[in-house]
Amino acid sequence: MEKIDRRVLRTRALLRDALIALILERGYDELTIQDITNKADLRRATFYLHYRDKEELLLATLAESFNTLVREMESLIGSDALAGKTQLAAFLITFRHAEAQHRLYSVILNGQSGVVVAQHIREYLVRLLLGALHNTPPEQLALPAEVLAQYIAGAELALLTWWLNAGMPYSAQQMAEMTQRLILHGVADVLPLPKNTP
């Protein structure tokens, strides 16, 4: 653990806070580096001592917020990876996390941001899922692990994104339950479908 100059930490925190405040005010795309450093009360040149561009700052900011979720998730998975209760808990953690920072995340996931943060989040989820799937031998899987991971991550993120954009019309608990139900059993027992499935 290297020691970092307090001034550096302070500057980065100011930039992070300014970015979040401005994203909520005007959306990510509109912002210039000048805007951000103005809000943070720093010189524009100072920005370049820390980040190459707007995107790098955004990703660093997101990574910070995301680390909380990662830690919770990993301590949870430590117990027993694929049990039904654990799954529900994992979904619930995710929805609660997004709820707590919904103003930021709804802008980000929305794709208002030029940067595709959702992609990064999806990649993290996929890695997490592949790790969990790695414990079970591949011959027990009827489909490739990669496909399963992409499916689960994609479905969850789609529901999460919609939920935020729609103004969170259901509770995090309800969303977690619906998400688990759909990912586990699909739409077959939810829709009145003809039963000619291959």
Add this chain to the structure above:
Amino acid sequence: MEKIDRRVLRTRALLRDALIALILERGYDELTIQDITNKADLRRATFYLHYRDKEELLLATLAESFNTLVREMESLIGSDALAGKTQLAAFLITFRHAEAQHRLYSVILNGQSGVVVAQHIREYLVRLLLGALHNTPPEQLALPAEVLAQYIAGAELALLTWWLNAGMPYSAQQMAEMTQRLILHGVADVLPLPKNTP
């Protein structure tokens, strides 16, 4: 049907082709309007006679390519919306369509593009699905139609995006089948799971 000056059609086609060629060469983000008009052998000022910015051109270009898919899909749905065979065909159409233009789509969906085209595509899919679901009375649905549509669209797009980025390691047919299976029945019968589902 208004008649459009042939010069206008020609110019827009040139811009569209230049955009696609340059995206494949260097990625969307790198491009300036000057680059595009250079490639198209047009004046930069001419660009602004047709589109407000890069994004508007991209969306128009995508819409064009997308219309093919839309027409196929709508004629398919005309028959009987939710039958198993129809579902599989719908997935297959989508994967084949993406396959035919995979170089463009893999760049676009990847999120290399600053614009979140995936969002637009998802929105279209959701609208299509909501239309299909509208025929069935809501009290027969165990979950809100909106949630179901978001789930299906999200899962399909996730698998499609992954497939393209991974270099299409399976056939479109295989992908359509896996997608249908997962969306219909989830992961429960694919994973060796404990059976304590709520």
Add this chain to the structure above:
DNA sequence: GCGTTATCGTACAAAATGTACGTTAAAATA
């Protein structure tokens, strides 16, 4: 053929970017 108008050719102002460098002041260290 004749009126219409899309595109050309060129120009200009404004905004944002990326970098440079001496100065100031806060932090780390001894």
Add this chain to the structure above:
DNA sequence: TATTTTAACGTACATTTTGTACGATAACGC
């Protein structure tokens, strides 16, 4: 506390891209 280190300031400058303007030219529709 004294000294060294260095982050941030303050300012400047070249470059790139953008958006718009406008008369001239040539292709188009009728």
